[in-house]
Amino acid sequence: MSTSDTGVQAVSACEDVSVLDEAVDKSKFKSCSQLSFYRRQKRLLPGKSLYRALLDSFTLHNGIAKLQIIHEETKVPLLIEIYGIEGNILRLRINELSPLKPRYEVPDVLVTEPALHRLTVIQEEADVVVLGYDEGDHKVHITASPFQIDVLFKEDVVLRINSLGLLYFEHLQPPPKKSRDQSEEKSDVPAISSEDGEEDLGLWKEKFGSFVDYKASGPSSVGLDFSLHGYEHVYGLPERTEPLQLQSTSDSNAYRLYNLDVFGYELQSKMGLYGSVPLLLAHKPEQTIGIFWLNASETLVELSTKPVFIETTTDMTKKRVVPETDIRWISESGIMDAFLLMGPSPFDVFRQYTQLTGSQSLPPLFSLGYHQCRWNYEDEEDVKAVDDGFDEHDIPYDVIWLDIEHTEGKRYFTWDKEKFPSPKKMQESLQSKKRKLVIISDPHIKIDPEYPLYSQAKEGGYFVKDRQSKDFVGVCWPGSSCYLDFTSPEVRKWYSAQFTFSSYRGSTDILFVWNDMNEPSVFKGPELTMPKDNVHCGGWEHRDLHNLYGFYQQMASAEGLIQRSGGIERPFVLTRSFFAGSQRYGAVWTGDNNSEWGYLKISIPMLLTISIAGISFCGADVGGFIGNPDPELLVRWYQAGAYQPFFRGHATMDSKRREPWLFGADNTQIIREVIRERYALLPYWYLLFYRAHVSAEPVMRPLWVDFPQQLETFGIEDQYMVGNALLVHPVTDPEVISVDVLLPRSDEIWYNFRTFERFVGLSTLKVPVTLDSIPVFQRGGTVIPLKTIVGKSTEWMKGISYELRVALDSKRSATGELYTDDGHSFQYLHEDHFLYRRFTFHKNILSSSCADEKGRYSTECVIERILILGLRKQPASVTTIEPGRRHQKVTFAYNPRTSVLTVEKLSLGLGADWKMHVA
Incomplete structure (x- = not known):
């Protein structure tokens, strides 16, 4: 939900909260030109850098190279640190050598202090130092004057740092002196008016509309440029509503990373949305690299791609054109802390990033099913009616959600006594059908001394403070509210304890959590969020850590659910606001979208961008x-x-009811089959999340990730891969009768997932579509596990047998995997309580073997059905071979039209080694 939802009348009558239209009101949000730190940095134009390295200060100790650089005009030194990190990662940190006080360095995002890899000095001269890294493949050239760093891979320049001379560092200063008659509202520095009317009241205040931002430490922004040599395809920087491939920016139109509550957000926009991950990936056929800019303050990113002419012959007569993309990072405060992820493959970059920030948590199996949500299901009777409706219409689902109206006057961790008088009984009814409940819990707390959550937090000093050290008061759904300071470990510990059954009366172990409005959203705040001069734990200003706020609430919520179970059960927490590392705590979604075709279309590049930034559960x-x-x-x-x-599925309260059976029998049938198809594929989805968890492989990913050398895939954003086996092309326009689908690579075989029709790759197919279908193709050479029967929910399907769908490649081979465990606990970590199997079809033999010997999960599930796609002739016999059992011939069916072999009524042990011979 957002500040503009039409349910705003439910807010306390004493508050005047305005309602926006369905389209975003851009006047409430800043443009880039209205950011004073951005305007100041933009005055520095590309050219020769004013910084010079003091190479006589260079030291190399314990894998960390250090040296000082100095500004030729101000003569103020900075400290440069270069780290070699295991796994082909370089780290660059730039901070003041002697700051007036500590500058903010982002905590808790890195899962551990990265293990260092040895750096060596290869060359040291008067104007250059060359460092070696990673067994000679990478080198780091440090040039003294003007200061520049070049990173080379096998003698070729990969990227240059400060080659445009845009290194910018605003040093902390003491506040300006005031005369006796000067009030706090005045500044010694004259105001500067920008073209759009915003006032920059000197360097210590900034005005936007009626809001004044007081900067206790004065200006403190940092900026740096990176030039990526040979790269023109650049991705990342969620969350945004632009194409998958990042576009060149124009003046005052940079990508803005600043978490904001933007109701009905605009399409094709670079403005900040609910979450941000400062990760950029650059890709070319030979190599993929990444830049992770670890800064949680407001950040702007500019980029431009240009041709560079390179001499190709010794007589200098021929030139070749090589693209180069320039990236400029600008952050309002903090330090520069950049990780260079050197690949070389896309999957290497994903591993390097999650090595730093953690991998996607393995979710409980139920959360991969279908969720039904609305703002708001009215009462317990409404919940029961919707729950029963799914059964009556034979549609599986796992979770029903409750929005803010289920609480007592927007007081979180409570229940409306009239509408939800028996929450435990309601949950017991859901539990009897093996389903779950998710409730909302936002970061704002209603000001009410009789409300225990407020009174406890007030007494403990757990709220964010304003600049005058008083509890900050903002307006959100309950009316006047205070905001929990989740940056404090003490506050997070207290908040986590609120999920215990003794504290959260009426909750049960099937109740899970949704963190909304946690950008944080403040209805009457600047840009509908918290003032930047608010103060958090440790004395840090909100400007320093704004983008971390939602990350910390999700962390506390996930920990609360884990503690509630005694450390046994995996949590499920959905968050709207996110940052780097949020993948460790649960799922995210794209916020308050509109019921329009353009929003369906843009959801694909939005989700792909979030996925390649480490957050697979989106x-x-x-x-x-x-x-x-x-x-x-x-x-x-x-x-x-x-x-x-x-x-x-989700909808606002003033929309018409839209449960899946309310749109006519024909549409109900289509939606039913769509959801049932999802449930049949749950073994494959679960495998993909396990791969994301252990190997950092995005579940949903752009085509170029799996086909990194095929240029045709680099700009495609209307189709994508689900794992390595399925290619999906949703239909995102009305009244469509066909869509163009690119099937990559000429040596690939692809099969229509429903009809089993066979196609050869490296072609664009015009695929006919009707309302009941979208193009889905299985890649030749893969094996996909499915369930043979769909149940009412995931838990109903626990004992149901499996099907293997084997799609042969041009060499008549295929491989695939299956992962299973109990679906809900952490035992897979502590007791190796899982099964991880590998299936291989080669030389007409399908075999099952163990992919991880530590797996000891006991299950009575069997593989009952096997389909082999692309078998070009009918076999004479099919025989199963199991240890300790006789060879057994089995019945089969072969369809010569589709070239599909179907073997059914099998009983092959899921955890057993076996073979099936096709003669």
Whole structure:
């Protein structure tokens, strides 16, 4: 939900909270030109750097190279630190040598202090130092004057740092002196008016509308440029509504990383949205690299791609054109802390990033099913009616959600006594059907001395403070509210304890959590968020850590659910605001989208961008949160959502009811089959999340990730891979009768996932579509595990047998995997309580073997059915071979039209080694 939701009338009558239209009101948000730190940095134009390295200060100790650089005009020194980190990572830190007081350095995002890799000095001269890294493959050239760092891979320049001379560092200063008659509202520095009317009241205050931002430490921004040699395809920087491939920016139109509550956000915009991950990936056929800019303050990123002419012959007569992309990072405060992820493959970069920030948590299995949400299901009877409706219409689902109206006057961790008088009984009813409940818990706390959560937090000093050290008071759904300071470990510990059954009366172990409005959203705040001069634990200003706020709430919520279970059960927490590392704590979604075709279309590049930034568990509200989708749009959104990681239908309270059975029998049938297809594929989804957890492989990913050398894939954003085996092309336009689908690589075989029709790759197919289908293809050479029968929810399907769908490649081979465990606990970590199997089809033998010997999970599930796609002739016999048992011939069916062999009524042990011979 957002500040503009039409349920605002439910807010306390004493508060005047305005309602916005469905379109975002851009006047409430700053443009880049309205940011004074950005304007100041933009005055520094590309050219010769004013910084010079003092090479006589260079030291190399314990894998860390240090040296000082000095500004030729101000003569103020900075300290440079270069780290070699295991796994082909370089780290560059730039800070003041002697700051007036400590500058903010982002805590808690890195999972551990990175292990260092040895750096060596290869060359040291008067104007250059050359460092070796990673067994000679990488070198780091440090040039003294002007200061510049070049990173080379096998003697070729990969990237240059400060080659444009845009290194910018605002040093902390003592506040300006005031005469006796000067009030706090005045400044010694004259005001500067910008073209758009915003006032920059000197360097110590900044005005936006009626809001004044007081800067206790004065200006403190940092900036640095990186030139990526040979790269023109650049990705990353979620969350945004632009194409998958980052676009060149114009003046005052940079990518803005600043978490904001933007209701009905604008399409094709670089403005800040709910979450941000300062990770950029650059890709070319030979190499993928990444830049991770670890800074949680407001950050702007500019980029431009240009041709560079390189001499190619010794007589200097020929030139070749090589692209180069220039990246400029600008942050309002903190230090420069950049990690260079040197690949060389896309999957290497993913591993390097998650080595730093952690991998996607393995979610409980139920959370990969379908979720049904609305602001708000009215009462317990409404919940029961919706729950029963899924059974009556034979549609599986796992979770029903409750928004803020389920609470007592927007007081979180409470229940409305009239509408939800028996919350435990309601949950017991859901539990009897093996389903779950998710409730909302936002960061704002209603000011009410009779409300225990408020009174405890007030007494403990747990709220964010304003600049005058008083509890900050903002307006959100309950009316006047205070905001918990989740940056404090003590506050997080206290908040986590609120999820215990003794504290959260009426909750049970099937109740899970949704963190909304945690950018944080403040209805009457600057840009509808918290003032930057608010103060957090440790005395840090909100400006220093703004983008971390939601990250910390999700951390506390996840820890609360884990503690509630005694450390046994995996949590499920959805958050709207996120940062680097949020993948460790649960899922995210794309916020308050509209029920329009453009929002369905943009959801694909939005989710792909979030996925390649480490957060695999992501989704968009099916049907669009705001408005009323027509039946065709709703059906198409269900079809897309079923093939995206987080699958939830959601709607605002003033929209028409849109449970899946309310749009006519034909549409109900289509939606039913879409959801059932999702459930049949749950073994594959679960495998992909395990791979994301242990190997950092994005669950949903752009085509170029799996086909890194095929240029045709680099700009595609309307189709994507789900794991390495499925290619999906949702239909995102109305009244479509066909779509163009690129099947990559000429040596690849692809199979229509439903009809089994066979296609050869490196071609663009015009695929006919009807309302009941979207193009989904299985890649030849893969094996996909499925369930043979779909149940009412994931837990109903626990004992159901498996199917293997084997798709042969041009060499008549295939490989795939299956992962399973109990689906809900942490035993897979502590007791190796899992099974990880590998399936291989080679020379007409399908074999099952152990992919991890530590797996000891006991299950009675069997593989009952096997389909082999692309078998070009009918076999004479099919025989199963199991240890300790006789060879057994089995019955089979072969379809010569589709070249599909079907073997059924098998009983092959899931955890057993076996072979099936096709003669």
